Amino acid sequence: MNASPSPDEPSAEVPTRAVGLTVDGRDVEVVDDGISLLDALRGPLGVHSVKDGCSPQGQCGCCTVLVDGTPRVACVTPLRRVAGRSVVTLDGLEPEARSRWVDAFVEHGASQCGFCTPGIIVRLDAVRAKGGDVRPGAVDRALAAHLCRCTGWQTIVEAAEDVLSGSTPVEVGPRDLDAAARRATLELGAPQQVGERVVLGAVGFSADTAPADALIAVPVPGSDDWVVGESLVEARRAAGKVQGRRTTVDPVPPLEVPDGDWDLTLRTGWVDAAYVETDSSWCVPGGDPSPAAANGGAFGAKRHSPLPAVARRLADEHGRAVLAQWSREDCSRSAPKRPPVAAGIRADGTGVIHVVRTEGIAERIRAAAPGLEVVELDVAGPPTSVTLRGAGWAEAVVLVAGVGAPSEVVSVESGRVGDQAGGERVVVRTSEGAVAEASIGADGIRVRAAGGDILDPVVLRSYCIGAAHMAFGWVTSEGVAVDAEGSVLDLTVRSLGVLKAADTPAITVELVPSDRPPVRVSDAVFAAVAAATWRFLGTPPDWPAGLLSNL
Template sequence: MEFPSRDLELATRQATLESDTPQIVGPQVVLGQGGFADDDAPENALVAVRDQSQWYVADSLHQARELAGKVQGRRSSLEPRPPLELPEGDWALTLRTCWVEPAYLETDASWCNPQDEPADPVANGGAFGGKIASDVTDVARELAQANDRVVRVLWSREDTVRHGPKRPPVSVGLRADGSGIFRLARTDHIDERIRPLLPKCEIEQVTIPGPPTSSAIRGAGWAEVEMLRAGLSGQAGWVTAPSGASAKATIANELISVEVRAGSPLDWVMFRSYCIGAAHMAYSWVTSEGLSVDQNGDVHDLTIRSFGVLRSSDTPEI
């Protein structure tokens, strides 16, 4: 496929539109100047890291990690399992999902001058909705004011897994007419994503041990509903997101074919990139991903490789 010459301002607008967060597109990104939250922190800033219960502040990241007693995360032998039992009933269709990790690249970070506002942790990356409620900005402000110094606040990969929000696991039983029980981990504002699409279904939110959940995670709630609707109808048709954009995907002969209805692209390269990324994310989620969480709600898989994210080399052509 050939692409016309690119206007990087239009590409930036396309990326911002797709991610719903401010983005930067240009050669500076591949040179390490992407504008992520921690990229422009002053060199003499204090550094704060956390353990399970408190923050530790030091002159360097190494010193702060030593104070916190940080231990490198490991991959567990514990297998991911759906945490919710299937509702009792005579169902035409059922669905149970495990915990999964958003697995965004840049972990949560912010920095703050005592007299200014903290840096936005979202910055040049949307984190699939995982950073919208991050506490690093509040912590950066509090620690900067307490120390009267610029403070960088950094989450490790282990922190994002233990404390970052996940899509709520679900356990659903549906009858052929779309009625049934949609059981899921208690999550604020998730009902409004589900009820319009399954109006006959009873939504049952339950409190379970585990990491926090959020309806802001990409596709949370409504993507699971669309899976169920496709299962009931026996075919995968067009799916419309809450944003109004629509897409359809089919898999045949080791090929994922994607069609989208999203208006005229501002930048074809960026537009195509987001389509490919979304297809990989969906395919990986339903075929490979899972997060090991024990009965007490403690997460055991703490490395990128342990999340089950499908490697690009193992993904069908898109």
């Protein structure tokens, strides 16, 4: 499919000229050769609170700004169209309003990595400026233009409703943000900050901290080559980047269920980690490259990102600082995916599971389901990794829970979480001693989490909600279409299937106090909610199984 021209692609009809506009109250002038407003803001104007998560797809909302008071997505707004107009970013919001948003997001744990937060706040502040619509569903509608992988939306909605309603901030008592950061780091297995700078998107993302004179390097589509330019626009033009599209082909699990007499079967497909900050890393000649994940670990998907090595090599070759960047399309094609499985299991927990060949996957599966014979198969497709959240282990937990087989790792017990009569709950135990319980009902998802010393209840609750959201989406909506040759067809961030705020069930979290050392519990929450969701749906054999209409 041919892509339509993006604002990054020059046209004979768009002559180079200077465009004057006002940015955050400052009159500026930018040379325009067909670039987007986002290119101008992040490039010559140096405004880094405006993020690039998908340009020029216009789908993640991270580059949202106000143009004459109206929210606009900067990556699909040609610079020439804002000539003479007023552009306001997070940095230019009224100081009192910005402070209130920051406080509310910190109080509710509504920002984890912080990459998507500035754009979300800009849009929500436009709602506030127009009187603050707090009717049911109003915040969900405002968030429809945005994508957040981390939080599961609920804490964002809570923070927004507090600010928009004008309610007095809830006094949660003094917080130890160092302890909060310890809990956040523990849950993601990567350094994580907590506090005001996270909400402001100022935690040192590589694309924001590269030297101003750094060359920009991007990959050439369909090859292993990289090209460099003085700007991202120049590099992408030289590489011949074409905007990705969403395919009309539905995701299909690539593996067949093993032959056998099974009580349950399950097939999963290619699933993207769907992190919003695309991979980037910069390096100076002879130096050490910046991390691909500056705040949080992209749920394990960036652990072995190739970009730091690319940045180091190119910096040494060119004798200058180099910022290596993947586009959203590059992430869709090249970032590791969750290994697809196809399994059959009997009521006693024995069975066979086929899985796309992935280093370390067999051990992860056997840790939760020793009765499963693991058969790894070579399948044409994108790379896979066990570093993604609970990969292999969570699938095994789901299968064992599905048949209710005896297990030290997972059990299905009567009574829903929260001492509610009727129904059932799935209980998952990790080797580190964490315990998570999950149940699904008409009132949404209920979770109880025991991970030792809570350290900070706001952060732990937020990470449990995020894990529950991710698990529910994994079962019901997430998947990537891949053709028979192994090429990824879904190249937009929206096509990954991450649940929108409006489609996310209410999530109730109970945290169990303890004086034991803290351990990671969100992976157990992820597995427990996935298993509970699958059982609630009636154990459909193929994922994604489709959204529920009664939650």
